[in-house]
Amino acid sequence: MDNEFDLIIVGGGIAGSAAALRGAQYEHLRIGWLLGDRHTRKRSRSQWVANIDNMIGIHDGIVRGKLARTLRGPEFKAARETLAHGHEHISTRDIVRNTVERVRDGYPEQVELLEVAATAARKIESGFEVQTGDVAYRAPAMVLATGAMDRQPLIRRADGDEEVHDPSWIYPFANRETVLYCIRCEGHLTTTAPTTVLGHAEAAAQLAMMLHERYGSACSVITNGETPSWSERSSRLLEAYSIVVREERIVDVAGERGDLRGFVLDDGTTVAVRFALVALGLHRVYNDLARQLDAELADPELPEGERHVLINARGETSVPGLFAVGDMAKRDDEPMMKQVYTAQEYAVRAVDTIDARIRQERRRAVLS
Numbered sequence: 001m002d003n004e005f006d007l008i009i010v011g012g013g014i015a016g017s018a019a020a021l022r023g024a025q026y027e028h029l030r031i032g033w034l035l036g037d038r039h040t041r042k043r044s045r046s047q048w049v050a051n052i053d054n055m056i057g058i059h060d061g062i063v064r065g066k067l068a069r070t071l072r073g074p075e076f077k078a079a080r081e082t083l084a085h086g087h088e089h090i091s092t093r094d095i096v097r098n099t100v101e102r103v104r105d106g107y108p109e110q111v112e113l114l115e116v117a118a119t120a121a122r123k124i125e126s127g128f129e130v131q132t133g134d135v136a137y138r139a140p141a142m143v144l145a146t147g148a149m150d151r152q153p154l155i156r157r158a159d160g161d162e163e164v165h166d167p168s169w170i171y172p173f174a175n176r177e178t179v180l181y182c183i184r185c186e187g188h189l190t191t192t193a194p195t196t197v198l199g200h201a202e203a204a205a206q207l208a209m210m211l212h213e214r215y216g217s218a219c220s221v222i223t224n225g226e227t228p229s230w231s232e233r234s235s236r237l238l239e240a241y242s243i244v245v246r247e248e249r250i251v252d253v254a255g256e257r258g259d260l261r262g263f264v265l266d267d268g269t270t271v272a273v274r275f276a277l278v279a280l281g282l283h284r285v286y287n288d289l290a291r292q293l294d295a296e297l298a299d300p301e302l303p304e305g306e307r308h309v310l311i312n313a314r315g316e317t318s319v320p321g322l323f324a325v326g327d328m329a330k331r332d333d334e335p336m337m338k339q340v341y342t343a344q345e346y347a348v349r350a351v352d353t354i355d356a357r358i359r360q361e362r363r364r365a366v367l368s
């Protein structure tokens with residue numbers, strides 16, 4: 001039957017791509033890969049990362065070096081000069097696009113690429129059934145990789161008599177690496193530069209201290225109208241590090257086209273910065289399918305839509321055969337890991353576990 005697979009992967013971001021390539025390279029597996037649609041793509045983190053530069057291997061220097069060697073000879077002098085002065089960003093979109101091409105061209109018999117979003121999932125006797133509109137797909141094992149989305153800082157703008165809380169101001173900066181979301185990925189960009197952390201909870205204080213300690217960034221915190229809720233100890237450390245805390249509301253952003261210059265506050269002053277690090281937590285963890293399948297979630301104190309899916313060291317949820325990897329997942333014995341390389345690592349662990357179980361089953365059948 002066409003809609004039956006050994007494994008269904010839901011999500012066409014980094015984690016889904018890593019799972020799909022690994023599964024495809026195990027020749028015996030037949031995989032249905034649901035990449036999502038325009039709507040799920042737009043709200044995913046895989047659209048936001050314009051330039052990955054915290055990983056070895058993902059670096060344009062490798063490509064440029066190889067091209068320069070290929071373009072030896074006087075006839076390519078101009079091309080080599082262009083190469084030497086250029087920088088080709090490698091984005092999450094580039095990685096996903098390249099993986100989709102590799103899977104489509106290299107493994108057409110094994111992986112069915114489905115450019116649709118899963119709308120529902122349920123347990124069935126043979127494993128799992130995933131619904132996409134009126135089509136259902138079934139498999140004994142499933143990897144969810146549907147991601148999460150950060151909460152954006154709102155700017156209070158007066159629009160006539162109404163106050164407009166519009167997060168769209170942030171997009172030109174976020175896509176150009178001046179408004180940042182991940183200290184492990186992008187913190188180094190702020191080295192010695194004036195930087196502010198946008199947030200009011202303990203995480204904001206901790207991140208401001210880390211920026212100061214690690215990168216020597218001249219740091220401030222803007223709580224955007226909220227009362228700080230960090231600990232007394234953190235308050236003392238912020239003061240000791242001369243990290244200024246501003247509690248006024250943000251009413252405007254100075255700068256344009258990604259060139260951040262500062263934040264205008266409602267007392268008329270401007271906090272001049274080159275970078276801002278958003279520390280407001282997650283707007284949403286896309287855990288809907290996991291919830292429908294009764295997978296256990298982390299952090300019971302949070303609203304359901306913001307809770308990560310709990311996984312073990314293999315990436316498996318509390319539901320046997322159901323795995324969750326990438327930004328949507330969390331182990332309860334580790335700090336949160338939400339990077340490209342952690343998404344890849346857990347995706348591979350999940351697929352390897354599924355592969356091992358299928359092969360063990362086969363060995364038992366061979367011997368019986």
Ligand SMILES: Cc1cc2nc3c(=O)[nH]c(=O)nc-3n(C[C@H](O)[C@H](O)[C@H](O)COP(=O)(O)OP(=O)(O)OC[C@H]3O[C@@H](n4cnc5c(N)ncnc54)[C@H](O)[C@@H]3O)c2cc1C
Nearest residue numbers: 012013014015036040041045046118147185326327339340
């Ligand atoms: C601004 C920014 C910069 C970053 N920079 C770096 C960096 O430099 N280095 C680094 O290591 N990490 C970085 N990160 C983190 C990294 O981007 C994430 O850890 C990684 O993209 C997570 O991948 P994911 O596959 O879990 O989720 P996503 O990339 O968000 O992908 C989720 C996928 O699921 C799909 N989907 C959602 N719902 C459904 C559904 N119902 N059915 C089917 N498909 C669905 C979406 O369409 C999407 O394709 C950065 C993050 C941000 C926000």
